[in-house]
Amino acid sequence: MAEFAGVSVSDISASASGQQHFVAAACFDPGQLRLRLPDSVEIRFDLKTAQVLRLSAVALLFVTGESKSGNEDKNSFSRALKFEFGTENESRDFCSAVEKCRHGSLENGTVIVHKSKFDDKIEPTSAKMYFHYYGQLLHQQNMLQDYVRTGTYYAAVVENRIDFNGRVVVDVGAGSGILSLFAAQAGAKHVYAVEASEMAEYARKLIDGNPSLRERITVVKGKVEEIDLPEKADILISEPMGTLLVNERMLESYVIARDRFLASNGKMFPSIGRIHMAPFSDEYLYVEIANKALFWQQQNYYGVNLTSLYGSAFQGYFSQPVVDAFDPRLLVSPPTFHTLNFTNMKEEELYEIDIPLNYTATVGTRVHGLACWFDVLFDGSSVQRWLSTAPGSPTTHWYQLRCVLSQPLYVMAGQEITGRLLLVAHSAQSYTIYLTMSVKMWGPGAEQGGILQTSTGKLDLKEPYYRLSQPQPYAWAQDQQQPQQQISSLQDLSPQIQDAVDPALMQQSSPNSTAL
Numbered sequence: 001m002a003e004f005a006g007v008s009v010s011d012i013s014a015s016a017s018g019q020q021h022f023v024a025a026a027c028f029d030p031g032q033l034r035l036r037l038p039d040s041v042e043i044r045f046d047l048k049t050a051q052v053l054r055l056s057a058v059a060l061l062f063v064t065g066e067s068k069s070g071n072e073d074k075n076s077f078s079r080a081l082k083f084e085f086g087t088e089n090e091s092r093d094f095c096s097a098v099e100k101c102r103h104g105s106l107e108n109g110t111v112i113v114h115k116s117k118f119d120d121k122i123e124p125t126s127a128k129m130y131f132h133y134y135g136q137l138l139h140q141q142n143m144l145q146d147y148v149r150t151g152t153y154y155a156a157v158v159e160n161r162i163d164f165n166g167r168v169v170v171d172v173g174a175g176s177g178i179l180s181l182f183a184a185q186a187g188a189k190h191v192y193a194v195e196a197s198e199m200a201e202y203a204r205k206l207i208d209g210n211p212s213l214r215e216r217i218t219v220v221k222g223k224v225e226e227i228d229l230p231e232k233a234d235i236l237i238s239e240p241m242g243t244l245l246v247n248e249r250m251l252e253s254y255v256i257a258r259d260r261f262l263a264s265n266g267k268m269f270p271s272i273g274r275i276h277m278a279p280f281s282d283e284y285l286y287v288e289i290a291n292k293a294l295f296w297q298q299q300n301y302y303g304v305n306l307t308s309l310y311g312s313a314f315q316g317y318f319s320q321p322v323v324d325a326f327d328p329r330l331l332v333s334p335p336t337f338h339t340l341n342f343t344n345m346k347e348e349e350l351y352e353i354d355i356p357l358n359y360t361a362t363v364g365t366r367v368h369g370l371a372c373w374f375d376v377l378f379d380g381s382s383v384q385r386w387l388s389t390a391p392g393s394p395t396t397h398w399y400q401l402r403c404v405l406s407q408p409l410y411v412m413a414g415q416e417i418t419g420r421l422l423l424v425a426h427s428a429q430s431y432t433i434y435l436t437m438s439v440k441m442w443g444p445g446a447e448q449g450g451i452l453q454t455s456t457g458k459l460d461l462k463e464p465y466y467r468l469s470q471p472q473p474y475a476w477a478q479d480q481q482q483p484q485q486q487i488s489s490l491q492d493l494s495p496q497i498q499d500a501v502d503p504a505l506m507q508q509s510s511p512n513s514t515a516l
């Protein structure tokens with residue numbers, strides 16, 4: 001078995017009393033690493049649970065549970081050792097010896113599978129594509145060039161220096177390492193930049209290129225669900241938000257990182273997120289979506305009748321949530337919000353998010369669905385800052401999201417709109433959205449209560465329609481003050497557009513067919 005003499009070892013475990021440096025000989029037995037210290041004390045480490053992280057070409061961080069040779073005490077604790085080797089080759093050989101001996105501990109033919117909570121929930125193909133995407137600089141650049149986003153993070157960190165100065169920070173999903181660098185600028189004692197994708201290598205380079213900060217940042221390549229760190233964090237920083245806040249299911253990793261790495265009373269940046277929602281009216285958007293299925297109305301497409309697929313295509317287009325920046329005047333009533341508190345929520349609470357809806361229409365119009373956006377709070381000790389993606393606020397790369405119903409609802413000013421937004425997580429790192437919206441009885445008979453009209457939709461947050469290249473109808477924004485200027489019904493549309501709409505819908509959407 002390989003033996004490495006004269007290895008310089010620093011014990012940097014939080015549990016060790018201060019930092020200790022010693023020179024040891026490292027030997028490998030099947031499944032174990034033995035360190036022989038100068039005073040003939042021997043320490044054994046179980047390699048099955050050990051993590052080896054490269055700090056530099058000649059330095060490694062070795063994190064593991066420990067059991068002392070000849071000691072019956074079964075108590076083990078996590079320990080972090082920094083190994084420094086004379087040459088790069090020696091460091092590389094040590095890594096291969098760890099790998100070899102890890103597998104040497106298994107019986108012949110045993111296949112070792114390290115499954116984490118992440119692997120249990122997420123399809124491997126989805127995870128592969130996801131981390132491939134974030135492994136590319138162009139996508140990190142896209143986020144860095146969202147100045148509303150990155151500028152708000154920067155301000156939140158530097159204005160709250162008091163929360164970072166002298167503190168241990170974990171950057172959950174560090175990407176390029178930008179938030180780790182901000183934390184180091186704000187005086188962090190040490191930052192662990194945890195990143196699962198190949199971007200970790202670029203983060204190392206970026207951090208290396210900033211000599212005044214690099215000594216205080218360690219890039220750890222791996223999933224927050226799987227890696228180990230040598231010490232607890234005083235503060236977690238992360239940008240885990242996707243479209244509608246929850247897309248990508250990274251909030252779950254943020255909450256898992258809290259449970260694994262954050263000291264009690266530690267802080268989280270951001271600490272809460274809110275999903276905001278309001279019914280909207282947008283005739284142009286509705287017609288645009290309905291029009292997409294028009295292709296399938298053709299009865300002679302190279303001699304083939306396509307119409308049997310028209311209904312499916314129509315429903316398919318309405319199952320795509322629309323991502324764009326819209327004029328807030330399209331909202332039919334003041335928004336409501338649902339809060340997710342990252343500091344105390346359980347990870348499982350993110351698997352199914354059930355939000356009751358209740359609004360009062362401020363205008364008589366057709367409601368085409370539910371508009372959604374989010375904000376997050378940096379609850380700093382000096383300054384509180386919100387990062388908002390609201391319509392009418394400076395646009396971010398998240399824009400806003402609208403769930404469009406294939407059957408719009410007719411409302412009068414003062415009428416109650418109720419419903420439910422149910423988000424159910426799926427293994428492709430996203431959610432199925434179930435939307436139900438109803439209008440309550442209005443006018444004579446209203447006191448008896450009851451639902452007048454209900455519309456439902458099932459949408460996949462993973463398959464949004466990015467409507468950003470389309471011209472926005474802001475010039476003729478449907479002014480809530482002048483609803484009569486809007487297209488008031490599908491019957492007012494051109495015959496071609498009417499053709500695009502499901503005949504059943506044409507019947508239901510006729511003002512005459514509703515009992516208002």
Ligand SMILES: C[S@@+](CC[C@H](N)C(=O)[O-])C[C@H]1O[C@@H](n2cnc3c(N)ncnc32)[C@H](O)[C@@H]1O
Pocket residue numbers: 118130131134135143144172173174175176177178179194195196197199222223224225238239240241250253
């Ligand atoms: C939205 S990006 C943010 C990147 C960077 N923090 C920033 O603000 O520019 C999220 C990053 O988290 C990483 N990530 C997502 N889930 C992760 C996990 N479970 N463990 C480690 N990294 C993860 C992704 O690869 C991606 O680079």
